Amino acid sequence: xxxAITETMRQNWSLFIIFLRREFTxxxxxxxxxxxxALIAPLVMLAIYGYVFGEIFKVRFPEADAVGFLGYLALxxxxxxxxxxxxxxxxxxxxxxxxxxxKTALPHEIFVYSTVLATFLxxxxxxxxxxxxxxxxxxxxxxxMLPLVLYFMLLVLLLALGLGLIVAALDVFLNDVEHGVPLMxxxxxxxxxxxxxxxxxxxxxxxxxxxxxxxxxxxxxREAMLIGHWTPGWIxxxxxxxxxxxxxxxxxxxxxxxxxxxxxx
Amino acid sequence: MxxxxxxxxxxxxxxxxxxxxxxxxxxxxxxxALWDLLRGRPIRRTRNILHEIDLxxxxxxxxxxxxxxxxxxxxxxxxxxxxxxxxQGSVKTRGRIGALxxxxxxxxxxxxxxxxIGLNAALVGLTQAEILVKTPEIIAFADIGxxxxxxxxxxxxxxxxxxxxxxxxxxxxxxxxxxxxxxxGDESFxxxxxxxxxxxxxxxxxxxIVSHSMYHVQKLCQQAIWLNNGTIExxxxxxxxxxxxxxxxxxxxxxxxxxxxxxxDGDRFRIxxxxxxxxxxxxxxxxxxxxxxxxxxxxxxxERTPVVVIGIVRADGTPVYGTSSEIDSARLGNIDANHFAxxxxxxxxxxxxxxxxxxSHAMDPEGVRLFDTLTLxxxxxxxxxxxxxxxxxxxxxxxxGSDTTDH
Numbered sequence: 001x002x003x004a005i006t007e008t009m010r011q012n013w014s015l016f017i018i019f020l021r022r023e024f025t026x027x028x029x030x031x032x033x034x035x036x037x038a039l040i041a042p043l044v045m046l047a048i049y050g051y052v053f054g055e056i057f058k059v060r061f062p063e064a065d066a067v068g069f070l071g072y073l074a075l076x077x078x079x080x081x082x083x084x085x086x087x088x089x090x091x092x093x094x095x096x097x098x099x100x101x102x103k104t105a106l107p108h109e110i111f112v113y114s115t116v117l118a119t120f121l122x123x124x125x126x127x128x129x130x131x132x133x134x135x136x137x138x139x140x141x142x143x144x145m146l147p148l149v150l151y152f153m154l155l156v157l158l159l160a161l162g163l164g165l166i167v168a169a170l171d172v173f174l175n176d177v178e179h180g181v182p183l184m185x186x187x188x189x190x191x192x193x194x195x196x197x198x199x200x201x202x203x204x205x206x207x208x209x210x211x212x213x214x215x216x217x218x219x220x221x222r223e224a225m226l227i228g229h230w231t232p233g234w235i236x237x238x239x240x241x242x243x244x245x246x247x248x249x250x251x252x253x254x255x256x257x258x259x260x261x262x263x264x265x
Numbered sequence: 266m267x268x269x270x271x272x273x274x275x276x277x278x279x280x281x282x283x284x285x286x287x288x289x290x291x292x293x294x295x296x297x298a299l300w301d302l303l304r305g306r307p308i309r310r311t312r313n314i315l316h317e318i319d320l321x322x323x324x325x326x327x328x329x330x331x332x333x334x335x336x337x338x339x340x341x342x343x344x345x346x347x348x349x350x351x352x353q354g355s356v357k358t359r360g361r362i363g364a365l366x367x368x369x370x371x372x373x374x375x376x377x378x379x380x381x382i383g384l385n386a387a388l389v390g391l392t393q394a395e396i397l398v399k400t401p402e403i404i405a406f407a408d409i410g411x412x413x414x415x416x417x418x419x420x421x422x423x424x425x426x427x428x429x430x431x432x433x434x435x436x437x438x439x440x441x442x443x444x445x446x447x448x449x450g451d452e453s454f455x456x457x458x459x460x461x462x463x464x465x466x467x468x469x470x471x472x473x474i475v476s477h478s479m480y481h482v483q484k485l486c487q488q489a490i491w492l493n494n495g496t497i498e499x500x501x502x503x504x505x506x507x508x509x510x511x512x513x514x515x516x517x518x519x520x521x522x523x524x525x526x527x528x529x530d531g532d533r534f535r536i537x538x539x540x541x542x543x544x545x546x547x548x549x550x551x552x553x554x555x556x557x558x559x560x561x562x563x564x565x566x567x568e569r570t571p572v573v574v575i576g577i578v579r580a581d582g583t584p585v586y587g588t589s590s591e592i593d594s595a596r597l598g599n600i601d602a603n604h605f606a607x608x609x610x611x612x613x614x615x616x617x618x619x620x621x622x623x624x625s626h627a628m629d630p631e632g633v634r635l636f637d638t639l640t641l642x643x644x645x646x647x648x649x650x651x652x653x654x655x656x657x658x659x660x661x662x663x664x665x666g667s668d669t670t671d672h
Contacts, residue, residue, distance in 0.1 A: 007390070014387040014396075022380060097373065103364075104371040104388055105347030173295045257302050259350040262343070263287050264295065 016110050023118030038122040042081045046074055053195055061197045067139045074130050075225055076194040076218040082123035083156050084185045086116045090164030091171050091181055098265045108258045116164045120157055142228030152217045158243040162250030169257040172264050276359050276440045276471055277345055279320040283353035284340055285311035314340045315495045327472040329482035331510050332492035338475050360439030361389050365429050374418040378428055381417055389436045399435045407431035434461050444475045479507040483650055504648045512620030515580030532566040534627040536639035553647030560608035563627050570597055572628040573607045579654055580620035591632040615656040618647045
């Protein structure tokens with residue numbers, strides 16, 4: 001019995017590796033710079049936001065003084081891009097593999113995991129590259145805190161996997177997901193303090209900010225890298241449990257639906 | 266390869282398996298179905314595709330699945346390969362199962378041939394290391410040249426089959442599920458495949474074949490099931506099942522223009538009873554080569570002896586043979602003034618297995634006017650793959666032309 005289980009796990013791992021590799025080679029297949037696009041697109045966005053808000057609107061707040069508006073923006077933007085891109089691509093993870101769902105008996109979760117992980121890792125690499133640039137520019141960042149940033153990125157991954165599983169399953173039943181989710185992600189982006197600092201928010205909103213897990217993550221990453229202190233509190237425990245909870249709920253949701261995917265695709 | 270599987274344990278065991286499909290064309294239905302799924306309840310609006318399917322496939326005992334389009338054959342295959350989960354009952358499978366179906370089993374259209382090899386090899390349970398070793402072998406067998414690095418969607422159907430077969434050949438599953446897919450490849454590749462299949466079966470491999478060709482099913486399988494409207498109409502020995510299926514089809518295509526006895530009013534010549542080998546039921550089964558005893562009673566309104574005509578037709582109405590008491594100058598037996606008994610014996614009937622009908626007619630004593638028809642169905646059984654509906658006396662000359670005395 002145990003043998004059969006490990007055998008299945010080994011087989012699923014092989015499949016996962018195949019799909020993950022395919023995600024990397026297939027994602028930007030046919031484009032000249034290949035994976036480069038994954039790094040270029042956020043850079044262009046960074047330039048646009050930096051110019052519009054930093055130069056035209058001349059947004060100023062004390063937190064950004066040390067690294068400049070662009071550096072401040074970059075620290076918050078990559079975690080968000082890793083999160084939102086992962087979810088956007090997860091929407092089609094099952095539907096895009098309909099041909100396989102109809103003909104093969106593989107665990108459908110693999111489609112979501114490979115899609116999300118490939119996207120996430122690409123942007124994590126982008127994040128590392130941006131950090132390197134900031135370091136070369138001599139920005140005063142607290143490099144000792146990098147492992148903590150990785151920990152927060154792990155929370156991002158858990159959230160992206162959990163939500164990715166849900167949207168991928170939902171998309172099998174409802175086409176609306178493809179239109180609704182990107183819109184929701186845009187709203188989520190602007191309600192997360194990425195382009196601005198929480199200090200610019202109205203007093204009444206601040207206590208509720210941590211209800212947005214991405215706000216919690218972005219704010220904490222910036223504090224760690226800019227100020228360099230982080231004292232764990234009960235909120236951090238809640239955040240960790242909530243992230244794991246989202247992932248577990250996503251799995252439950254997905255696996256409830258997945259035996260019937262073939263019927264609805 | 267894996268350790269040899271115990272011979273008495275089934276490769277496939279289906280018990281009371283049913284499958285329903287949700288009726289979900291509108292968003293509201295789909296949402297309702299989603300809600301049912303999340304609550305762990307059965308979906309409310311469904312249509313049953315399969316009911317109460319029992320199936321046991323033992324190692325080395327190849328199995329055929331026959332039935333009309335829409336009978337549920339593909340759904341059954343999907344349940345066996347694990348693509349679908351049964352709505353009722355249990356599905357148990359053991360060992361490596363490979364599928365080679367006409368529609369390109371398990372290929373992703375956007376993946377290249379090479380990527381699909383990796384995917385399929387992993388699906389049948391090969392490790393990464395094994396896949397690396399096998400890939401060149403598979404590519405060589407498929408023999409599709411540079412296309413191996415093109416997406417599958419650019420392949421011709423023949424190339425898809427080549428690749429599919431190459432993967433199966435390299436991974437040697439314990440059970441191979443297939444259909445008439447091999448007809449797609451070209452001549453030389455077909456030969457390669459047939460040779461491989463023969464080796465596979467000879468070395469203890471098991472086939473599960475879905476086919477409309479009874480010839481293939483009889484040739485390759487020992488057992489068969491006939492699916493009709495999602496249920497098993499008949500299962501068991503391959504010859505019994507395929508013959509019953511063919512008989513069903515012959516009856517279905519027969520136009521059924523034979524006027525029944527209702528047309529016979531009151532006092533005319535008529536056939537009162539008819540039996541085959543003592544049975545008046547339409548369920549008589551006769552072994553090919555056995556004797557056929559046709560007897561009955563004919564009624565005469567005017568005490569004169571009528572002429573009895575007896576014919577054999579196939580279930581689709583094609584006449585096979587007919588004769589009459591007048592042609593053969595047979596004498597009927599007097600039961601009473603108005604009733605006459607007749608009995609016709611056909612020895613060693615050379616009819617090939619299938620469904621047939623005996624037609625008996627009552628004619629006036631002059632043998633001119635036909636008054637009545639009474640029919641009775643029967644089935645000829647036997648294990649043969651000869652073609653047509655009657656065995657003609659024949660023999661093959663051994664090595665003709667190699668002997669100078671032969672002319």
